[in-house]
Amino acid sequence: MAIKTVGVLGCGLMGSGIAQVCAGAGYRTIVREVDEAVLKKGIARIEKFLSDGVARGKVTADAKTSTLGNLTGTTTIEDLKDCDLVIEAIVESVEAKTDTFAALDAIVGDSTIYCSNTSSLCITELAAKTKRPDRFAGLHFFNPVPLMKLVEVIRALTTSDETYQAVFAFAQSLGKEPITAPDKPGFIVNRLLVPYLLDAIRSYEHGLGTVEDIDKGMKLGTGYPMGPFTLLDFVGLDTTYYIANIMFDEYREPAYAPPPLLKRMVLAGRLGRKSGQGFYKYDK
Ligand code: CAA
Ligand code: NAD
Numbered sequence: 001m002a003i004k005t006v007g008v009l010g011c012g013l014m015g016s017g018i019a020q021v022c023a024g025a026g027y028r029t030i031v032r033e034v035d036e037a038v039l040k041k042g043i044a045r046i047e048k049f050l051s052d053g054v055a056r057g058k059v060t061a062d063a064k065t066s067t068l069g070n071l072t073g074t075t076t077i078e079d080l081k082d083c084d085l086v087i088e089a090i091v092e093s094v095e096a097k098t099d100t101f102a103a104l105d106a107i108v109g110d111s112t113i114y115c116s117n118t119s120s121l122c123i124t125e126l127a128a129k130t131k132r133p134d135r136f137a138g139l140h141f142f143n144p145v146p147l148m149k150l151v152e153v154i155r156a157l158t159t160s161d162e163t164y165q166a167v168f169a170f171a172q173s174l175g176k177e178p179i180t181a182p183d184k185p186g187f188i189v190n191r192l193l194v195p196y197l198l199d200a201i202r203s204y205e206h207g208l209g210t211v212e213d214i215d216k217g218m219k220l221g222t223g224y225p226m227g228p229f230t231l232l233d234f235v236g237l238d239t240t241y242y243i244a245n246i247m248f249d250e251y252r253e254p255a256y257a258p259p260p261l262l263k264r265m266v267l268a269g270r271l272g273r274k275s276g277q278g279f280y281k282y283d284k
Helices: 013-024 036-055 061-069 094-105 123-128 161-173 189-205 211-222 228-235 237-251 260-267
Strands: 005-009 028-032 071-074 085-088 113-116 136-141 150-155 177-181
Touching: 005 013, 013 028, 013 036, 013 061, 013 071, 013 136, 028 036, 036 061, 036 071, 061 071, 085 094, 085 161, 094 113, 094 123, 113 123, 113 161, 123 136, 136 161, 150 161, 161 177, 189 211, 189 228, 189 237, 189 260, 211 228, 228 237, 237 260
Parallel strands: 005 028, 005 085, 028 071, 085 113, 113 136, 150 177
Antiparallel strands: 136 150
């Protein structure tokens, strides 16, 4: 299973980072978005990250050029036909993901491996709805992808040993530190992180403190790099809301239930950094 060409579905917050690290590791990388405007925004995010990296002395000018040279953006799913591995990073919806994988099944070759970057959906369910349940795994990156070392590798009940090993080795080839996580919503990290973030919102609703003070407390009192509200805005409140619903649906425990304020902020379009406002306001 030699992986040379990688497809990435979605060029949002995560897809753009995933495409960047794949291209940066020398893979020919094709990233697909639904329309030109969103694609352009995603590619611009990659260019900016690389330029900032050069300005900070963390990325060489050559590495920037070769990363961008390995990268192609498209809005046509057929352009992924020669990919050896496809990583899906679209919206956290089982319907959207299964529809996209079904479209891909008609295009790519039999040996192509599929990975999903889902935060919480059942990998076995996604795999079972494709024509290749043995060549399917979860590959869960962390935000911001180019800076976070961890990747969770998740086996569906049906994932073959060969696929699991190829995906694990692929994660290592990106310079990441993979761990194996179970096919249960939230895997390892979100299983612990998401209830904490939801609890921060519930505590705020109950008057524990201001957003700023709760963030300052957790940052300076426990050494977290970001307080919970800064992190919620960073992850995206829409994505957090979808994850919470999926986790609550599976575990039926109050700790995973989305707090009323989270739902209302999503309904109001306050999605965090990506929309310009969440718990904080941002310059667009
Ligand atoms: N290119 C290359 N390197 C860069 C860079 C760039 N464009 N921008 C920053 N860096 C480097 C910096 O030079 C610095 O390197 P050193 O440590 O060697 O000095 C490092 O990255 C950190 O950068 P900064 O000092 O500018 O920023 P920071 O210290 O504020 O860290 C952060 C930024 C890494 C995002 C940090 O705030 C952090 O870890 N936050 C928490 C993020 C987190 O928890 N992510 C997980 C979210 S949950 C998830 O993803 C799963 C899910 O399913 C929802
Ligand atoms: P996002 O909203 O920033 O990006 C999703 C992108 O997918 C959008 O740009 C959208 O246009 C695009 N899209 C939708 N349908 C598509 C399709 N059929 N083909 C191609 N593109 C399509 O969301 P995100 O934060 O990047 O999250 C993407 C996935 O990654 C979700 O499953 C999420 O749970 C997971 N994830 C998110 C984070 C995070 O911190 N935000 C961390 C790890 C994993």
